Amino acid sequence: MAGKTLYDKLFDSHLVRTNDDGSSLIYIDRQVLHEVTSPQAFEGLRLAGRKPWRIDANIATPDHNVPTTERSGGVDLIVDPVSRIQVKTLDANCDEFGILEFKMNDHRQGIVHVMAPEQGAILPGSTAVCGDSHTATLGALGALAHGIGTSEVEHVLATQCLITKKMQNMLVRVDGELGVGVTPKDVVLHVIGVIGTAGGTGYAIEFGGDVFRNMSMEGRMTVCNMAIEAGARVGLVAIDQTTIDYFDGRPFAPKGEQWEAAVSQWRDLVSDADAEFDAVVEIHAADIEPQVTWGTSPEMVVGVSGQVPNPDNEKDPVKVDGINRALKYMGLQADQKITDIKLDRVFIGSCTNSRIEDLRDAAKVVKGRKVADNIMQALVVPGSGLVKAQAEAEGLDKIFMEAGLEWREPGCSMCLAMNPDKLGNGEHCASTSNRNFEGRQGFGGRTHLVSPAMAAAAAVTGHFIDVRELI
Amino acid sequence: MNKFVLHTGIAAPLDRANVDTDMIIPKQFLKSIKRSGFGKNLFDELRYLDEGQPDQSCEGRPLNPEFVLNQPRYQGASILLARENFGCGSSREHAPWALDDYGFRCVIAPSFAEIFYNNCFKNGLLPIVLHDEKVDQLFKESAATDGYQLSIDLERQLVITPSGEEMAFSIDGFRKHCLLNGLDDIGLTLQHSDDIRAYEEKRRQQAPWLFDAIK
CATH class of the missing domain: 3.30.499.10 (Aconitase, domain 3)
Incomplete structure (x- = not known):
């Protein structure tokens, strides 16, 4: 039997049950929430009289509507009344349900996909969702992460699970060395140009090869972020020392003995050498210009x-x-x-x-x-x-x-x-x-x-x- | 959720590929904290000639006469014919909410983006994938006949044309079951609460750090 891909490993370790028709229930370790795609989900919970399954699995921050000009006056001074209501609604929902939120003027506030990794809130080997298609970013951490709709946000809040179907595996391999001035963004734009905006539909894309091995964690996040622009909900990069070093000391990363135990498990978060991919795309780094x-x-x-x-x-x-x-x-x-x-x-x-x-x-x-x-x-x-x-x-x-x-x-x-x-x-x-x-x-x-x-x-x-x- | 069993309605052809969810419902309308009321801003930038604002009445806004949904023959359309990769881009569920609120019950395309496809089922909206050639045929037939109507039989998984031609489509069993019965999938998942708890117990032993509280 062929070995497992990284995606297979992540999926299999989160499988709660498989239904008769082949759909699966997978466990979600973390949900990240922002103000645009969560209000209707919280409202749904309230209307049905449901409580979040695991409140402390969630982390929230407002990002889409917040002004980027001076804002020490707080949420009340957001000029657009509809934006203001949306940010206030997130604050109120997080307060009501007891969910940790970095509010607009907290120094840890930021774009969800920047904030969550820098806090160490999304760990290697975990599953994470957010009502935002760019959740694919988090796959750079060796986590199974993807965007979901608001009904699914509500489903995950209520059950800590997601109904899903296993994706196929695609390997995008870029070998060689990038030229001066050629960045991770250029790599992923080039990849999208090659496979097309729907080329990754139905696949989890693993980015492999020299270029990604030599890339920083931030670069890997840029690449995985845009997997969705190639149609793939999931982008992944295998774990290596770069990943492990990135997590060391982050606020929500494990500490002490747990850190040691976690790291030894994380080292297995790579595709097996004999894993088979359903599709393979090979690109030479030297062919990529800005x-x-x-x-x-x-x-x-x-x-x-x-x-x-x-x-x-x-x-x-x-x-x-x-x-x-x-x-x-x-x-x-x-x-x-x-x-x-x-x-x-x-x-x-x-x-x-x-x-x-x-x-x-x-x-x-x-x-x-x-x-x-x-x-x-x-x-x-x-x-x-x-x-x-x-x-x-x-x-x-x-x-x-x-x-x-x-x-x-x-x-x-x-x-x-x-x-x-x-x-x-x-x-x-x-x-x-x-x-x-x-x-x-x-x-x-x-x-x-x-x-x-x-x-x-x-x-x-x-x-x-x-x-x-x-x- | 609305049930979907049988449906017959006018088909409106939207002849462009890669229609993204920004196009289906532009960002300024995502500021609403409700699930309803998005229909008047469906395809806002294609449908109107000016820039729409949230909470603005659309009465009297200049319509783009070229846009398919503004043409008299497609008034009351409830089935949208679309091209490949429909619904790509943002995960916003406001896109199916807007289609549903406008009156669409079904979208037929050669392919869909995955998140959009998923989101449709949560809202009683049926996305149907047909082969390129079949979709092309429906585009041509709808252009040739005023008031062109299609029937959708979800139980038998068929799109039926006015001439009686039947085009079969596939759909996951679970999704079909939920649509036919208008079921809330959270309730169904909660029937498996014991399985979820058992998973948590086992996983907590293997990787306790994943259960550290975010607080």
Whole structure:
């Protein structure tokens, strides 16, 4: 019999029961909650007179709606009344049910997928869910983690379990060494370009090979975060010493004898050498250059030296239709050079790229330079209060502000523009976020997904440029 | 949850691939703390020419005449014909809530994104996967005939066209059972409480750190 993949091991160790039709009940060790997808779940519990199964398995923080400008006045001063009610509702629900919440002005508050790992709240070998598709991020920790809908949030609150069906296994292997200026974001954008936005549907993707072995935990989180943009709810990276070192000393990580016992179990959280994957994709690191999306789906991506595609070169009519629609929405011409795209705003942040290494990458590029005249706004939004404090201790905030970028409070911000940070109609943005869908960053806004270094380079030149020319 | 057994209704064709949940219901409407009232903002950016705001009446907003749901022949549609990877992107359950609130009972596509697909079943909305060619055929037939209606027979797992052609689809047994009977799956899972407790006992021995309280 073939060995097990990492996904198989995680799934099997959480199996509570298998139903006759092949669906399974799996146990969920941790649930992370935010203000947008939880209110209806708490309301459902109340209406049915149900209590959470295990209150202390949950951790919450508001992130989507919170303002990123000065906010010491507290939740009452959130200008948009609907946003204010939503944040207050999370506070009230967590207070009522006794769930630990890092409230808006707690120094540990942040984007759920930045906050939870830095607290050590999601451990290797565990299962975790959140009403947010980018929960895939947490697979970088060697946990089985994925996004769920609000009814499932309620189901997990009430039962500590999820009804699910086992996924298939895909291995995305990237061997070799990444070139200078090529970052984890470029790797995952390239992968999505290769397999397509639905290429991972039905699969748990394990990212393997030299590139991920040599990648930091933060880089791995960036990669797993965007597994969902390839259609895969789950992205995983196997455990190694890098993972174990990451957890040592984190607030919710085991301590003392338990730490030793945990680490010895964690070392088995790798796919067996004889494990069989249902699909394998192999990519050479040397083929990856800094990436830029030109269209309205993350698969619409090219290297910075490339050009906007021409629908005349495409045969599939559905694809031709997609390219034409995207060109029209984005206001671009077929065959236009990527470096000729003029930009209006820059956004450095989101659950994909708002951790300290991302901010260091961006700061290195803007240091001693100035934001270009045509850029009306360049935002830097750290992923959590702890990231912000770390960046300030390193003086990164000063580097950004001296260059003319705005240094903000932590939150999801312009990734999806539920708070006041948004694009105007027709504006082009170099963004380190994860989705370039129509209207995502603001009505009529035009998003180009890039790495933090590439966004920083775009900020100081006013257009896309190969960041390798600046470093 | 609403039961789904048999349904007949007008089919509206939304002819684009990779329709994401941001498109189905834009983010500004996610600020609601309710499950209802999203129908008027379904496909807001495609349907209206201006930018919609939460709590705004949609009466009098300029409609995009090109958009399929604004065309007179598709008024009252309850079955949505869609292309591949429908519902990709964000996990927001507001997407099926908006489709349901608008009046859709069923979406037919060659493929769906997984989280959206899951979320539909929790809300009495039936997502049906048919082969590309069959979906294409339905697109063509609906374009050719005003008032084109389809019937869905969940018990027999069939989509039935006006000419009587039957197209079979598959669905998980558990999901079918829940939809046919309008069952709440939390109640069903809680029937297995003993299994959950037994799992916790065993697992606590193996990996006690996973049961440390978050507080």
